Amino acid sequence: MTSSVLIFGLVNSAILMLTALGFSLIFGLSGVANLAHGAIYLSSGYVAWIFLNSLGLPYFLAVPLTIVAAGLLGAAIYWLVIMRVRGLGLSEVIATFAVGVAILEFFRWMGFVTYEFNLPVLIKGSLDISGVSVDYQRLVIVGVGILMAALLWLFAHHTKIGLALRGMAQDEYTALSLGIDSDWAAALSMALGSAIAALAAVVTLPLGIISINLGYEVLIMALAVTVLGGLESITGLVVGALLLGFARTVTGTYFDPKWMEVVYLIALVLVLAVKPSGLFGKYKELEERV
Amino acid sequence: MLEVKNLMVFFENALAINDLSLEVKAGEFVGIFGSNSAGKTTLMNTIAGLTLHKQYREQRKGGERITIVGKILLDGEDIMLIKPDYRVKKGIVLCRERHPVFKDNTVHENLLLGGYLRNGREVKESIEFVYDLFPALDRLKGRKSGLLSGGEQEMLAIGMALVARPRLLLMDEPLLGLSPAMQQEVVRAVKRLSQEGLTILLSEQYARPIMPLIDRGYVIENGTLIVTGTGEELMDNPEVKAAYFGM
Ligand SMILES: Nc1ncnc2c1ncn2[C@@H]1O[C@H](COP(=O)(O)OP(=O)(O)OP(=O)(O)O)[C@@H](O)[C@H]1O
Ligand SMILES: [Mg+2]
Numbered sequence: 133m134t135s136s137v138l139i140f141g142l143v144n145s146a147i148l149m150l151t152a153l154g155f156s157l158i159f160g161l162s163g164v165a166n167l168a169h170g171a172i173y174l175s176s177g178y179v180a181w182i183f184l185n186s187l188g189l190p191y192f193l194a195v196p197l198t199i200v201a202a203g204l205l206g207a208a209i210y211w212l213v214i215m216r217v218r219g220l221g222l223s224e225v226i227a228t229f230a231v232g233v234a235i236l237e238f239f240r241w242m243g244f245v246t247y248e249f250n251l252p253v254l255i256k257g258s259l260d261i262s263g264v265s266v267d268y269q270r271l272v273i274v275g276v277g278i279l280m281a282a283l284l285w286l287f288a289h290h291t292k293i294g295l296a297l298r299g300m301a302q303d304e305y306t307a308l309s310l311g312i313d314s315d316w317a318a319a320l321s322m323a324l325g326s327a328i329a330a331l332a333a334v335v336t337l338p339l340g341i342i343s344i345n346l347g348y349e350v351l352i353m354a355l356a357v358t359v360l361g362g363l364e365s366i367t368g369l370v371v372g373a374l375l376l377g378f379a380r381t382v383t384g385t386y387f388d389p390k391w392m393e394v395v396y397l398i399a400l401v402l403v404l405a406v407k408p409s410g411l412f413g414k415y416k417e418l419e420e421r422v
Numbered sequence: 423m424l425e426v427k428n429l430m431v432f433f434e435n436a437l438a439i440n441d442l443s444l445e446v447k448a449g450e451f452v453g454i455f456g457s458n459s460a461g462k463t464t465l466m467n468t469i470a471g472l473t474l475h476k477q478y479r480e481q482r483k484g485g486e487r488i489t490i491v492g493k494i495l496l497d498g499e500d501i502m503l504i505k506p507d508y509r510v511k512k513g514i515v516l517c518r519e520r521h522p523v524f525k526d527n528t529v530h531e532n533l534l535l536g537g538y539l540r541n542g543r544e545v546k547e548s549i550e551f552v553y554d555l556f557p558a559l560d561r562l563k564g565r566k567s568g569l570l571s572g573g574e575q576e577m578l579a580i581g582m583a584l585v586a587r588p589r590l591l592l593m594d595e596p597l598l599g600l601s602p603a604m605q606q607e608v609v610r611a612v613k614r615l616s617q618e619g620l621t622i623l624l625s626e627q628y629a630r631p632i633m634p635l636i637d638r639g640y641v642i643e644n645g646t647l648i649v650t651g652t653g654e655e656l657m658d659n660p661e662v663k664a665a666y667f668g669m
Contacts, residue, residue, distance in 0.1 A: 220483050292538065299524045299535050306522040309470055310586050311510030311539040 136264045137378075137385055143270045145377025146277035147339075149370060150332040151350050152357035153280060156369050158206075158325035159358065161297045162318035164214055165225055168232035169329060170351030174344065175235050176202045176330035177337045181249050191252060199330045206326025210319040218318070236347045249342040251334065269338055276335050280328065285366050297321055349393070356396035360403050362410025371411065375399075423448045423621055424469070424514075424590055429492035431464050431473060431645075438464040440645040442492075446590065446623050451616040453632050453639035453653075454625040455666065461645035462625035463519055466594040469494060469623070470516035471506035496590075511539055513589030517582070519598060521575040525568030529559055529578055532567050536582030545585060552581035555611050573604030580611065591615070593624040597631070605631060629666040633657055641665075 155169040166172075176198050183194035209231055217223035258267040287294040300307040300317040308314055353376075361372025376399055384392045403410060424446040431439040439461050446452045456462050467473045468490060477488040494502050496512055504512075524532050533552060537545030553560035556577040562570065567578055576596060583591060596612070597605045609631045616622055616635065626632050633639065636653040641662060649659055656662050 216482050218483065219479060219485075223483070292534070295527065295531055295535050296538055298526065302524045302526060303522050305472055305475075306518060306524070307535075308472060308475060308506045309510070309516040309518055310536055310582060311507045311515075312535075313505070313507045314475070 135262045137381055139261060139264050139266055140270075140385075141374075141378040141381040143266070143274060143377075144381050145374045146274040147336050148353055148357050148377050148380075149373035150273065150277045150280065150336060151329075152354040152369060152373060153284065154325035154327075154329035154332065155351075155354035156358045156361075157284065157328060158321050161301050161321035161325075163301060164210075164228065164318065164322070165221075166209075166322065166325065167225060167229035167351060168209060168235065169325075169354050170347040170349070171232035171235035172202055172205060172326045173329040173333045173350045174342070174347035175205070175239060176333040177251060177342045177346075178239050178244055178249065180251055180330075180334055180337075181342065184252070191254075195334050198334060199327045202330030203323040203327035206322040206324075206329075207319045209326075210315075210322040214318070214322070215315060218315075232347070232351070236344055240344050244342075245344065247341050247343070250340070251338045251342070253338040254335070269335075273335050273339075276331070280331070281366055281370055284328075288366075293320070352396055352400075356400045359410055360399055368410060375411075423497060424623065425493070425495040425498075426465075426469065427493040427495070429465070429468065429494065430490070431461075431468055432487075432489040434487050438645050439468065442642065442645065442647055444640050444647075444650075446621060448621055449619055450637045451612075451622045451624070451635060453629070453636040454623065454642060455627070455629045455633075455639060455656075455662075456625070456642040457627055457665075459644075460627075460642050462627075462642070463594055464645070465642075466516055466518075466592050466623075466625055470514060470592055471501075471504060471509045472516070474503070475506055507539070510586055513587070514592065515583045515586040515588035515590070516592040517579050517594065517596065519594040521572065521579040523567040523570070523575050523578050523582070525566070527567060528564055529567050529570070530563040532578055532582055533559075533563075533585050536585030538586070540585070540587055544587060548585040548587060549581075552584055555584075555614065556581060556607075573600050573607070576600060576604070576608060577611070580608070584615075588620070590621045590623065593622065595626055596624065597626060597628050609635070629662075633666070 151173060155166060158164055158166045179201055180194055180198040183189045183197055184191065213227050213231055214224060217227050253269040254272050255268040258265050259271065288298055296307065296312045297317050297320065300312055300314055304314050357369060357372045357376055360376060361368035376396065379399065380392050380395050383395050426442060426444045429439050429442045430437065442465065454462055454465065464473065473488065473490060477490060480486045480488055493500060496514065501509060524535060533549045534545065537548060558574060559577055559581055562574060567575065570578065580596065596608050600608065612622065612624065613635055624632065633653050633656060638652055639656045640650045641648045641656065649656065649662060651659065
């Protein structure tokens with residue numbers, strides 16, 4: 133029992149972190165609370181499915197293409213929608229939420245409503261870890277999660293573009309006066325965050341069936357992790373994901389699985405009520421925007 | 423090098439810069455003097471393109487109506503409608519007022535960011551130059567810049583602008599809020615930069631330490647040019663004496 137809680141808690145945390153990573157990155161770097169995040173995640177799942185099943189592309193081509201497509205979609209959303217309302221916090225939230233709903237409902241309208249859509253796992257089979265059987269895909273998720281967190285940290289702290297994006301997030305006019313283009317930076321953050329959402333979709337969706345409502349659930353998950361961990365810090369994000377992931381697993385194991393989804397909402401409400409800047413957050417921005 | 427012709431800047435219907443013309447020749451050190459809300463920052467931001475950026479931004483979201491008219495020429499080319507990052511590429515770099523630095527980043531990272539548009543070799547050279555100009559920064563290079571004192575942040579802000587390799591360096595009130603010792607340090611650096619041939623346009627409210635160094639200066643009030651002349655001419659002008667030297 134304990135080892136299963138440990139293992140699945142870790143897996144759930146990795147899933148949460150991966151799904152929240154793109155959202156948190158965009159908010160941290162460009163200040164946009166991208167409520168289309170869940171829709172980008174889910175549509176990447178459908179796009180991957182189309183690449184694999186309708187176009188018959190091999191897995192190792194379909195996945196990178198999906199990630200690139202999501203990146204382009206993110207940049208397009210910035211140029212076509214967000215740029216026009218930039219700086220008007222509430223309008224940004226409404227606009228991105230509207231885009232998200234439009235994307236999700238578009239797939240519903242296209243007929244992606246049956247339970248036949250799922251993505252293949254990277255490696256079939258499972259492994260026995262101290263008496264608990266864990267399938268390889270869940271291990272892949274943990275691995276990808278750790279790898280992405282590390283890569284993003286390196287990107288933000290040790291690359292010129294990462295430094296420039298963080299600079300833009302801190303002080304737009306000073307960044308501009310040094311020659312960094314603010315719209316370019318924000319569009320790039322949107323592209324990166326969306327590409328990461330697609331990666332998260334491709335590795336986590338094989339665990340279940342793809343359905344439209346997942347788009348809304350993923351958004352809530354991302355909001356909960358980000359609010360809990362505070363913004364702009366990958367450490368906060370990891371800790372937020374671990375707390376929620378284990379809370380979820382413990383709830384499912386010792387109480388009743390039907391309470392598992394409620395854990396996010398309870399955590400969201402509690403954190404906003406008690407420490408609105410998040411457990412590690414310096415900034416009190418998200419609750420002002422959401 | 424830089425020519426500003428009949429510049430007017432309106433925020434809604436309020437006139438912040440009124441029919442202002444000025445010139446900075448290559449290698450010159452030119453001062454802009456004026457008291458609070460004279461229009462110094464507006465002028466600097468307009469030359470650097472930040473006002474244009476704000477104008478577009480506000481227009482897009484239906485906010486404040488900003489109007490810019492007149493001409494800004496760099497080496498004879500009209501740059502009125504050029505975005506701020508391209509102006510940096512062309513060599514106009516602004517060191518903004520109140521020493522804004524990227525507070526979450528270390529001193530060294532801030533300097534690297536200053537060189538965003540320049541190549542690795544140029545950035546390395548420039549950072550070495552900055553550490554030589556302000557040895558204090560060299561000692562603090564690993565420190566988060568949010569923890570620096572105001573004076574240290576001012577040195578860093580000037581350093582960042584220098585790593586961007588300006589041909590024309592704009593400095594907006596670099597002495598604002600600094601202790602006398604720190605002011606001396608900044609004045610010494612500016613003097614050295616000017617002597618090494620850098621073209622500088624500097625705005626300041628506190629004219630006393632700057633006026634003796636400049637080639638030419640402009641005094642503005644409420645966005646309007648009051649007097650212009652060489653440093654000596656300005657220091658001899660009775661109005662300027664009364665306003666800036668309390669004589
Ligand atoms: N975005 C803005 N909207 C409306 N008015 C503005 C704006 N920016 C500046 N102003 C006005 O323009 C005038 C000039 O301001 P500016 O900041 O250029 O003065 P300054 O000489 O830099 O003053 P200080 O010494 O206090 O920095 C002021 O009356 C100011 O209120
Ligand atoms: Mg000013």
